[in-house]
Amino acid sequence: MAEEQNAQAAAGDQPAQDQLQFALQRIYVKDVSFEAPNSPAVFSQPFQPKVGLELDTEHKQVGEELFEVSIKVTAQVTNGEDQTTAFLAEVEQAGLFRIAGLSAEQLDHTLGAFCPNVLFPYAREAIDNLVNRGSFPPLMLAPVNFEAMYAQRKQREAQQQGAEATAH
Numbered sequence: 001m002a003e004e005q006n007a008q009a010a011a012g013d014q015p016a017q018d019q020l021q022f023a024l025q026r027i028y029v030k031d032v033s034f035e036a037p038n039s040p041a042v043f044s045q046p047f048q049p050k051v052g053l054e055l056d057t058e059h060k061q062v063g064e065e066l067f068e069v070s071i072k073v074t075a076q077v078t079n080g081e082d083q084t085t086a087f088l089a090e091v092e093q094a095g096l097f098r099i100a101g102l103s104a105e106q107l108d109h110t111l112g113a114f115c116p117n118v119l120f121p122y123a124r125e126a127i128d129n130l131v132n133r134g135s136f137p138p139l140m141l142a143p144v145n146f147e148a149m150y151a152q153r154k155q156r157e158a159q160q161q162g163a164e165a166t167a168h
Contacts, residue, residue, distance in 0.1 A: 019100070019101050020100070020101040020102065021065070021098060021099065021100040021101055022097065022098070022099050022110070023097070023098040023099075024095060024096075024097055024118065025066070025095075025096040025097065025098055026095065026096045027093070027094070027095045027119065027122055028093075028094055028095070029091065029092070029093060029094070029126060030070060030092040030093070030094045031072075031090070031091070031092040032090065032091050032092070032126065032130065033088070033089070033090040033091075034087065034088070034089050034090075034130040034131075034133070034134055035085075035087060035088045035089075036086065036087045036134050036136075037085055037088075038084050038085060038086065039134075042079055042084065042086050042087075043135070045079060045080055045084075046080070047079060047086070047136075047137065048079060048080055048081075049077045049078070049079055049086060049137075050077065050078045050079075050083065051075060051076075051077050051139070052075070052076040052077070052078070053073070053074070053075050053076075053141065054072075054073070054074040055071065055072070055073055055074075055144060055149070056071070056072045057069070057070065057071050057072075057112065057116045057146070057149075058070055058072075059111040059112070059115065062096070065098055065099060065100040066096060066097070066098055067096070067097050067098075067099055067111055067115075068094055068095070068096055068097075069094065069095050069097060069111055069115040069116060069119065070092055070093065070094035070095075070119075071092070071093050071094075071116050071119050071120060071123050072090070072091070072092045073090070073091050073092075073093070073123045073124075073127055073141070074088070074089070074090045075088070075089045075090075075127055075131075075139060075141070076088045077136070077139070086136065087131065087134050087136055089127050089130045089131055089134075089139070091123050091126040091127055091130070093119050093120075093122050093123035093126060094119070095115065095118065095119050097111075097115055099111075109150065112146075112150040112153070113146045113147045113149070113150035114146075116144075116146040116149075117146050117147075120143070120144055120146070124140070124141045127139060127141060128140060128141075
């Protein structure tokens with residue numbers, strides 16, 4: 001048996017199953033925005049920040065075995081009792097991934113959970129850099145569990161499909 005496999009490899013025959021391929025091609029910022037609408041007045045008040053954070057991920061196929069995955073991170077920080085907006089920082093961090101040899105379910109999981117985990121540290125750094133350039137204290141975002149977010153999204157989709165099936 002081993003001799004047959006060695007003979008196939010030596011002859012250059014491809015195995016019946018596709019080889020798993022995963023390669024990060026490029027990481028880039030698609031969109032970035034920083035607003036401090038109440039400056040310079042916000043700097044004359046004691047800084048008591050309240051952070052609101054929104055995360056969104058999406059992916060699309062852009063070529064053969066080539067996928068773009070993006071994370072949009074929006075951090076809105078308000079200050080004081082009147083909740084005046086101190087700043088709003090938005091980053092859309094993206095990456096190109098070459099992926100092959102996965103089943104449709106595995107590919108969906110990779111694009112929905114694994115790839116965003118790769119991109120998030122870059123988005124975190126970009127947000128922190130923007131906040132720093134705006135002369136505000138550092139905003140170090142906590143790590144995000146994209147596996148849990150993916151599982152929740154799949155659960156919502158299954159519930160919606162179940163509700164649509166019972167409605168018909």
